[in-house]
Amino acid sequence: MNVVIVGAGPAGLAAAEHALRAGAQVTVLDQAETPGGQYHRMLPEAYAARRPERVHHGRAEFDRRRRVLAHPRCRWWPASTVWAFDRVEKRLHILRGPSDGSGRRRLTLTPDALILATGAHDRTLPFPGWELPGVYTAGAAQALAKGERVAIGGRVLVAGAGPFLLPVAESLLGVGAEVVAVLEANPASTVRKGWSSRPWRLAAHAGKAGELVRYAATLARHRVPYRMGRAVIEARGVDRVREVVTAKIRADWSVVPGTERAYEVDAVCVGHGFSPQPELAVAAGCVLDDGFVRVDAAQQTTVDGVFAAGEITGIGGAVTAAAEGAVAGRAAAGETPDAALLRARDRARAFAERLAAAHPIGPAWRGWLREDTIVCRCEETTYGELTRAAADGSCPGPHALKLGTRAGLGPCQGRICGPAVSELCGGADRHHRPIAQPIRLGELAAPTEGEPE
Incomplete structure (x- = not known):
């Protein structure tokens, strides 16, 4: 059995x-040079770090990469981009080489089974000034801190929703940044309600409590305030961000008038959860549910021989992703996943559901926006332009909306603005493209080398 896995x-x-x-021959592909994804992002080899694992979470999971990729039946293909999937021949089209380099090789693979573990990227809601230099996503700030030991600024505000804000703040403190505050948008009542439901089930996730205690101790040691029910509603500056305005918000994320407060900063990182990256799954013909890939009990998608695991099936964090991956690996290799793997996966999913309930995105966030607030940064499409186009009966549907406003047609192809545009305008289609990842015209015209031995 030849199993190809996209995403490391x-x-x-x-x-x-x-x-x-289970005895399969395995090929693992990833766009990055090193395995681990965002969760286990590695320092560059040039840094010659003596103990690189110190900047990572979960040593056992960190060690898995060495054990797996050194296996004699495993091929590791770094810097590999899957840009298309031939549904008829079940063939992957791959570019090997740095994404910003020239001379990438065109190759193909035809696996017996395919596992998609393409993950997710940051979701950030737009607000006035979010396009200013110095405004980062939470994931970008952490990637620079963990992968390059670089702080995005000297004085940084961390804001958004979800527990991911805590490791981001920890990473920034670890590289010398001053974190002025960590702001969780959801009020304490929402978070408490989400986490306190059926509390006896939390016993299976005791390790998470230890992580929370460590983060709290780190913030306390550095005297970083953690505030709930507050959000960044504006960034100000001319050449770059110089100040951010925060406000108290209600459970639906509407702003409480008169609660605005300004912070002087030289950087701000904001994250409101994550959006899945299902482009390759859609290219393969997989059905989505609310943007996530639909899978059965064995992690198989609606396409025979194609499995999915991790954030593209539902945002649940690294533990849930690994549990789903274990089930998918066994099933793709032709074995029935045992009961222990299924129980571990189901427990992890239950934790993910609790996480979503405790840190939702309130529907009233659009009240932060002004007429001239940029929503699509690539094409500089404003909130006013989007709402007028959505109300215009002459351009019905998401396709006409995109053509009329250019939202989602820039270099990022809607990966950043897509969820916001969809929510603001009622369901914009942002995934259905025959080419799943960017490819140069010269690369598209180049001959395919074929399938390697």
């Missing part, structure tokens, strides 16, 4: 480990 984060590596245990 927690889900992909767990899938590889369990497919190997």
Whole structure:
């Protein structure tokens, strides 16, 4: 059995480990030069770090990469971009080489089974001034801190929703930044309600409590305030961000008038959860549910022989991704996943559901926006332009909306603005493209080398 896995984060590596245990030949591909995904982002080899694992979470998961990728039946393909999927021949079209480099090789793979573990990227809601230099996504700030040991600024505000804000703040403090505050948008009542439901089930996730205690101790040691029910509603500056305005918000994320407060900063990182990256799954013909890839009990998608695991099936964090990957790896290799793997996966999913309930995105966030607030940064499409186009009966549907406003047609192809445009305008289509990843015209015209031995 020849199993190809796209993505070398927690889900992909767990899938590889369990497919190997089931006797499969495994090929793991990732766009990055090193495995681990965002969760286990590595320092560059040039840094010659003596203990690189110190900037990572979960040593056992970190060690998995060495064990899996050194296996004699595993091929590791770094810097590999899957840009298309031939549904008829079940063939992957791949470019090997740095994404910003020239001379990438065109190759193909035709696996017996395919596991998609393509992960997710930051979701950030627009607000006035979010296009200013110095405004980062939470994931970008952490990637620079963990992967380059670089702080995005000297004085940084961390804001948004979800527990991911805590490791981001920890990473920034670890590289010398002053974190002026961590702001969770959801009020304490919302967070408490989400986490306190059926509390006896939390016993299976005791390790998470230890992580929370560590983050709290780190913030306390550095005297970083953690405030709930507050959000960044504006960034100000001319050449770059110089000040951010925060406000108290209600459970629906509407602003409480008169609660605005300004912070002087030279950088701000904002994250409101994550959006899945299902482009390759859509290219393969997989059905989506609310933007996530639909899978069955064995992690198989609606396409025979194509499995999915991790954030593209539902945002749940690294533990959930690895649990799903383990099930997908066994199933893709032709084995029935055992009861223990299924129970671990189901427990992890239950934790993910609790996480979503405790840190939702309130529907009233659009009240932060002004007429001239840029929503699509690539094409500089404003909130006013979007709302007028959505109300115009002469351009019905998401396709006409995109053509009329250019929203989602820039270099990022809607990966940043897509969820916001969809929510603001009632369901914009942002995934259905025959080419799943950017490719140069010269690369598209170049001959394919074929399938390697």
